[in-house]
Amino acid sequence: MSSLSASPAIPVPVVLSAARAAAWLTGTAVLALLVYYFIGVDQGAYSVLGNDTHIHEFVHDARHFLGFPCH
Amino acid sequence: MEKKLILRGLLAGAVAGLAAFVFARIFAEPLIGRAVDYESARDTAQAALDQAAGTPVSGGEHEIFTRAVQANAGIGLGMIVLGAAMGALTAVVYAVCLGRTGRIRPRVLALLVAAGGFAGFYLMPFLKYPANPPSIGHEDTIRDRSNLYLAMVGCSIVLLVLAVWLGRRLAVRYGNWNATLLAGAGYAVGIGLVMWGLPDAGELAANVEVYGHHATETPLPLENARGTIVFPGFPADDLYRFRLYSVLAQALLWGCLGLVLGPLAERLLARDLPASPRPT
Numbered sequence: 001m002s003s004l005s006a007s008p009a010i011p012v013p014v015v016l017s018a019a020r021a022a023a024w025l026t027g028t029a030v031l032a033l034l035v036y037y038f039i040g041v042d043q044g045a046y047s048v049l050g051n052d053t054h055i056h057e058f059v060h061d062a063r064h065f066l067g068f069p070c071h
Numbered sequence: 072m073e074k075k076l077i078l079r080g081l082l083a084g085a086v087a088g089l090a091a092f093v094f095a096r097i098f099a100e101p102l103i104g105r106a107v108d109y110e111s112a113r114d115t116a117q118a119a120l121d122q123a124a125g126t127p128v129s130g131g132e133h134e135i136f137t138r139a140v141q142a143n144a145g146i147g148l149g150m151i152v153l154g155a156a157m158g159a160l161t162a163v164v165y166a167v168c169l170g171r172t173g174r175i176r177p178r179v180l181a182l183l184v185a186a187g188g189f190a191g192f193y194l195m196p197f198l199k200y201p202a203n204p205p206s207i208g209h210e211d212t213i214r215d216r217s218n219l220y221l222a223m224v225g226c227s228i229v230l231l232v233l234a235v236w237l238g239r240r241l242a243v244r245y246g247n248w249n250a251t252l253l254a255g256a257g258y259a260v261g262i263g264l265v266m267w268g269l270p271d272a273g274e275l276a277a278n279v280e281v282y283g284h285h286a287t288e289t290p291l292p293l294e295n296a297r298g299t300i301v302f303p304g305f306p307a308d309d310l311y312r313f314r315l316y317s318v319l320a321q322a323l324l325w326g327c328l329g330l331v332l333g334p335l336a337e338r339l340l341a342r343d344l345p346a347s348p349r350p351t
Contacts, residue, residue, distance in 0.1 A: 025167065028162070032156040033156075044213055045216070061095075065320060067196065067317055
């Protein structure tokens with residue numbers, strides 16, 4: 001039972017060293033938001049790829065179902 | 072550590088997206104197919120009315136991908152990739168929260184962060200601007216509707232972060248339970264004010280000009296010159312079920328994400344940080 005009480009049931013006080021992790025965390029967050037933008041918004045209200053609508057048409061159903069405004 | 076956490080977030084998110092895709096393929100696709108059929112039948116009826124009235128008939132859209140591609144590969148890729156992105160983002164927020172949000176088990180914290188993502192990215196915006204099937208949404212207002220929707224998403228996320236911060240500060244004085252209630256009430260008032268302040272989609276200037284005052288852009292019945300209804304409005308039951316399934320799919324996505332990320336992260340933390348001081 002002693003192994004049970006030593007299991008991660010007790011909170012582990014982790015504070016990542018912000019300086020080292022910041023680049024990775026920021027980069028990932030930016031990339032994730034870019035994906036959110038391309039799946040949900042681009043080639044609708046805004047378009048960074050000009051008049052092309054391939055992404056919009058391909059993920060059309062997902063865009064509607066995930067709650068983004070469409071058409 | 073952060074790289075391993077992000078990788079686990081990506082994995083958990085992709086699994087969650089896959090689950091949401093399976094749900095969407097079974098429950099949502101038949102509805103989406105019917106909505107697309109309604110849209111083309113309505114366009115045909117509208118064209119016939121325009122021709123009878125002598126007004127110019129607007130041309131239809133041309134198809135880039137077939138419905139079969141959109142309904143399988145398209146929605147699959149969209150939901151899995153978005154799930155993976157939201158998983159990575161959840162892992163980032165989770166990494167920042169670890170050790171900064173009081174004595175919460177790592178596994179429970181993952182669920183809480185995912186719940187925050189569900190509320191901030193989807194549920195609160197949905198309450199003001201709900202998901203719509205194809206054939207609802209006017210082309211002329213897409214920019215306004217997108218801006219309003221993204222404004223809702225931004226506001227709900229910022230207010231959520233503020234509420235967590237406020238709760239942490241109040242906890243010192245009022246204890247966890249009451250501080251959480253107070254911060255939750257503050258969030259409800261804040262997001263309520265935002266919803267009250269933003270206009271309904273149907274009340275956008277371009278819509279009022281053409282259709283008069285309505286709360287939404289849901290298609291009303293088409294009438295001919297004598298006022299006889301020649302084509303029905305959008306079927307109410309399909310709209311209700313599409314929105315219900317949309318909420319369920321997102322709950323499934325974020326729920327799976329939290330449930331998968333929690334144990335993965337807890338095991339990683341137990342393995343890589345064995346020497347961490349533990350409270351006795």
